[in-house]
Amino acid sequence: MSKRTEKQSKPKIKVGKLEKRESRAGYFFIAPWLIGTLLFLLIPLGQSFYYMWFNIRITPKGYAFNFIGAQNFSQIWVENPEFPQQLVTYIWQTLLEVPIIVVFALIIAMMLNGKIKCRALFRLIFFLPVIIVSGPVMNMLVSEGAATIPAMNVQSIVAAFDRVLPTQIATSVGEMFSNMIMILWYSGVQILIFISALQKIDSALYEAAKIDGGSGWECFWKITLPTMKPMILLNAVYTVIFLSGNEQNVLITMIESAMFSGTAEKGYGYASAMAWMYAIIISVMAALFFVMLGSKKDVYDRKAKKFKKEQKKEERMKKRVRRRGERHARKVANHANKFTTYDGSGDY
Amino acid sequence: MKRKTKFKKALISLTLAVSMMVGVVGCGSKEEEKKDVSGAQYNPFGDYQVTTEDITLTFWHYEDETTATMMAEAFMELYPNITVEHKLISDMSTDLSAAAAAGTMPDVFEGTDSDTALANGYWGDITEYWEADPDTKNLMPTINEYGIGCFDTNRRFAAPMLYWPSAIFVDRNVIETLNLDMPDTDWTWAEMIDLIKAATKYDPDMMYYGLGWYNRLDSLYGIAACSNAERAIKGEFGYNGEDFDLQYWATGEQQFSDLQLAGYVAPTSGSDAMEEWTGDYDGWFGATGHVALFSEAFWTYQNIWAQDGYQEDLGLDIVPYVTPNVVDEKEHNVISNMYMGGISSSCEHPLEAYLLLRFFGWGVDGWNTRMGIYEDKTNVNASGIALQHSSMPVPLTLDEGVWTRYKALFPQDEEHKPYWDDYFASVTRPVPYGWYSIAGYWNFCDQYFNSIDIHGLVDTGKAKAADYVDEATRQANYYHASAMLAYFGPDSPYATVIGYKDILSADEIAKYQAVVDAFTTQ
Numbered sequence: 001m002s003k004r005t006e007k008q009s010k011p012k013i014k015v016g017k018l019e020k021r022e023s024r025a026g027y028f029f030i031a032p033w034l035i036g037t038l039l040f041l042l043i044p045l046g047q048s049f050y051y052m053w054f055n056i057r058i059t060p061k062g063y064a065f066n067f068i069g070a071q072n073f074s075q076i077w078v079e080n081p082e083f084p085q086q087l088v089t090y091i092w093q094t095l096l097e098v099p100i101i102v103v104f105a106l107i108i109a110m111m112l113n114g115k116i117k118c119r120a121l122f123r124l125i126f127f128l129p130v131i132i133v134s135g136p137v138m139n140m141l142v143s144e145g146a147a148t149i150p151a152m153n154v155q156s157i158v159a160a161f162d163r164v165l166p167t168q169i170a171t172s173v174g175e176m177f178s179n180m181i182m183i184l185w186y187s188g189v190q191i192l193i194f195i196s197a198l199q200k201i202d203s204a205l206y207e208a209a210k211i212d213g214g215s216g217w218e219c220f221w222k223i224t225l226p227t228m229k230p231m232i233l234l235n236a237v238y239t240v241i242f243l244s245g246n247e248q249n250v251l252i253t254m255i256e257s258a259m260f261s262g263t264a265e266k267g268y269g270y271a272s273a274m275a276w277m278y279a280i281i282i283s284v285m286a287a288l289f290f291v292m293l294g295s296k297k298d299v300y301d302r303k304a305k306k307f308k309k310e311q312k313k314e315e316r317m318k319k320r321v322r323r324r325g326e327r328h329a330r331k332v333a334n335h336a337n338k339f340t341t342y343d344g345s346g347d348y
Numbered sequence: 349m350k351r352k353t354k355f356k357k358a359l360i361s362l363t364l365a366v367s368m369m370v371g372v373v374g375c376g377s378k379e380e381e382k383k384d385v386s387g388a389q390y391n392p393f394g395d396y397q398v399t400t401e402d403i404t405l406t407f408w409h410y411e412d413e414t415t416a417t418m419m420a421e422a423f424m425e426l427y428p429n430i431t432v433e434h435k436l437i438s439d440m441s442t443d444l445s446a447a448a449a450a451g452t453m454p455d456v457f458e459g460t461d462s463d464t465a466l467a468n469g470y471w472g473d474i475t476e477y478w479e480a481d482p483d484t485k486n487l488m489p490t491i492n493e494y495g496i497g498c499f500d501t502n503r504r505f506a507a508p509m510l511y512w513p514s515a516i517f518v519d520r521n522v523i524e525t526l527n528l529d530m531p532d533t534d535w536t537w538a539e540m541i542d543l544i545k546a547a548t549k550y551d552p553d554m555m556y557y558g559l560g561w562y563n564r565l566d567s568l569y570g571i572a573a574c575s576n577a578e579r580a581i582k583g584e585f586g587y588n589g590e591d592f593d594l595q596y597w598a599t600g601e602q603q604f605s606d607l608q609l610a611g612y613v614a615p616t617s618g619s620d621a622m623e624e625w626t627g628d629y630d631g632w633f634g635a636t637g638h639v640a641l642f643s644e645a646f647w648t649y650q651n652i653w654a655q656d657g658y659q660e661d662l663g664l665d666i667v668p669y670v671t672p673n674v675v676d677e678k679e680h681n682v683i684s685n686m687y688m689g690g691i692s693s694s695c696e697h698p699l700e701a702y703l704l705l706r707f708f709g710w711g712v713d714g715w716n717t718r719m720g721i722y723e724d725k726t727n728v729n730a731s732g733i734a735l736q737h738s739s740m741p742v743p744l745t746l747d748e749g750v751w752t753r754y755k756a757l758f759p760q761d762e763e764h765k766p767y768w769d770d771y772f773a774s775v776t777r778p779v780p781y782g783w784y785s786i787a788g789y790w791n792f793c794d795q796y797f798n799s800i801d802i803h804g805l806v807d808t809g810k811a812k813a814a815d816y817v818d819e820a821t822r823q824a825n826y827y828h829a830s831a832m833l834a835y836f837g838p839d840s841p842y843a844t845v846i847g848y849k850d851i852l853s854a855d856e857i858a859k860y861q862a863v864v865d866a867f868t869t870q
Contacts, residue, residue: 023852042514057467057468057469057841057845058445058448058449058468058492059448059468059469059470059693059694059841059845059846060448060453060470060693060694060846061469061693061694061845061846062693062842062845063845064841064845065471081799082799138762164350257441259445260439260441260442260445260446261441261445261464262440262444262445262463262464262465262467262468262470263463263464263467263790263791263794264442264463264788264791264830264831264834264835265791265795267445
């Protein structure tokens with residue numbers, strides 16, 4: 001049968017009214033997100049990409065654009081050393097803080113998922129900081145020293161790290177310790193995500209493991225953690241984004257102040273250049289965590305693969321041995337045919 | 349049940365009808381009231397015709413809000429067809445750039461940082477009105493002499509609005525306790541330094557310090573430094589209207605640093621040294637009764653020391669002294685905080701906006717209104733503070749009537765009055781801090797001076813001020829020249845968007861370009 005007739009014979013499926021209505025409803029529900037993305041993400045993203053090549057003055061009568069090419073970037077790197085310095089500090093801090101926040105959130109989520117009294121109240125307590133940190137209240141709390149643990153001698157910790165680590169990393173570690181409370185306060189959303197993931201793990205798995213004599217520790221490593229792995233990745237990426245964009249972030253403050261600065265060099269163009277550089281760094285950080293945690297295979301997949309690999313290797317080995325044996329047998333037979341002994345028996 | 353509903357409906361209808369009637373009648377009477385008075389329009393100068401249409405002017409400022417409301421009300425009484433809406437600025441750059449981006453620029457606004465306003469073409473040209481205004485002829489002389497608000501152009505973009513001269517305050521009680529003599533009010537810089545040193549004494553109960561500072565001495569020295577024959581200084585960092593020379597600043601900076609390092613200067617608030625000295629980490633030297641001289645802001649007296657019972661309770665007796673000159677053969681200029689104000693370059697009613705500007709700034713009519721507000725101590729702000737104790741500025745006008753009323757707000761007893769009279773006589777030649785009046789000054793501070801923390805390095809003895817003179821002078825001249833080109837040159841927003849042509853002459857452009865080229869090629 002030719003291709004043409006094959007195509008013709010394929011029955012046409014008419015989309016039903018219900019399906020149409022459902023797809024319309026689907027578009028309707030995602031419309032706010034699409035409009036929001038277009039208005040508040042894609043358009044500003046394009047605009048800022050355009051702006052970063054200009055010196056922009058916003059006069060009462062309109063915008064004055066002056067094309068300066070990559071001058072905004074050179075100005076940032078050459079004349080504003082604070083921004084690159086803060087970028088380096090940000091990288092170190094993110095690398096240190098993200099694992100702390102994610103691990104802390106996982107531990108708290110597991111505790112809050114257990115059968116404890118006043119569970120709802122505790123969940124509320126751990127989520128409360130999310131509401132607080134979303135506003136200027138957090139800035140006020142930080143300025144009052146609420147972000148630090150009073151009993152913790154941060155200076156001694158920094159001095160100790162300074163002896164063994166480069167200053168830049170030691171400073172970041174010090175920053176982390178001096179903002180320990182704040183870091184823990186950033187865990188609210190992550191705790192929620194982990195709790196919802198924990199609740200979806202099939203309890204039959206734990207029961208089966210326990211019947212087989214598995215301890216709680218073993219259950220955690222062999223059931224909970226592998227199941228939670230996608231959520232760990234999600235939380236790590238979420239934490240990177242959150243740390244990069246919250247009000248306490250010095251880089252955000254710098255970009256904001258450059259944006260509203262009236263001085264001749266700064267303004268929208270300069271701030272856009274800063275924002276793009278920062279966005280690239282954030283993307284690299286997020287990608288880094290994705291690479292570290294994003295592998296789809298868990299430990300058992302890896303073990304099974306390894307086992308199969310070894311099996312194949314063994315089979316190959318067996319084949320090789322068999323082939324070698326056959327070859328050897330053939331060789332001996334050939335040899336026997338070619339040469340004869342003095343007595344003609346063939347035995348040497 | 350039905351009857352009840354009927355009654356309810358009738359009641360609601362009646363209420364709505366009455367409220368509509370009240371609204372209509374209320375609106376009508378307000379309109380009528382306005383239209384009645386707008387026939388006779390108050391016009392303080394020139395042949396300009398003030399509009400009789402109902403208009404609204406927006407005014408953004410740094411005034412006490414209650415004072416601003418009362419002043420605005422007084423202005424609206426003069427011009428019943430003009431409604432004034434005012435707002436306190438929280439951050440100049442943020443507020444104004446957001447307003448410019450949104451197309452809601454205020455008609456009149458004050459500013460602390462002139463670079464922001466000039467770089468973006470915020471201020472419109474008010475030269476014509478300024479020249480026609482009789483009140484501008486009777487202002488503190490440096491305003492016209494040095495072209496404060498003209499930014500070295502032949503146009504006026506802004507005018508001084510709020511003025512607070514610097515001052516050296518002396519605590520008479522401390523001088524007496526230490527058995528020292530009160531200095532003459534026409535003292536010299538060297539006498540002041542000697543007194544600071546003499547008044548620093550160890551006391552087992554609490555150390556006495558010669559100086560407590562808010563304004564750095566190098567800023568004061570920079571203005572008072574030399575004779576006009578040597579260099580006619582018109583601004584900070586030895587600015588003479590064309591270029592900078594930081595050697596004068598360096599002498600003052602080093603002297604101030606030496607005083608600090610030698611222990612003649614009182615600790616500042618929020619330091620361990622302050623806690624060690626007073627037992628209070630956040631303490632203020634001005635309340636200790638153990639500091640002889642204060643390089644404080646003018647407003648500190650009215651806002652704090654002049655509060656009822658404050659000095660008596662703490663055993664203080666504060667009097668003002670003029671900032672001394674380093675050399676005698678010089679008119680007495682005084683470094684000052686001087687907020688500038690202007691009208692927006694997009695303002696649709698420039699004449700009326702100018703009238704509002706002068707009323708709040710230097711106009712005699714405005715100042716008489718202010719005096720009425722300040723004289724009545726029952727006029728208090730939202731915090732319950734009498735308005736004369738809420739950063740009351742010093743008059744910019746030399747009008748005698750205004751000054752008589754103004755001086756009466758300060759101590760009038762025989763012991764203190766002479767100090768105040770001498771002080772006020774010495775503050776008629778203000779020179780604003782650089783960020784108010786010199787184009788590019790803030791860029792220089794932001795990009796060079798503050799970014800390498802010269803004050804910090806010299807204050808802590810890690811570097812000598814003299815080491816920075818040549819490079820800082822070169823940098824300051826570059827930033828000024830490049831700002832002049834960026835703000836007023838042919839490619840500036842003023843030229844390309846606002847439409848002001850030829851603000852700088854070809855010679856001026858060439859001169860500034862030469863400075864920029866020399867800097868960039870080095």
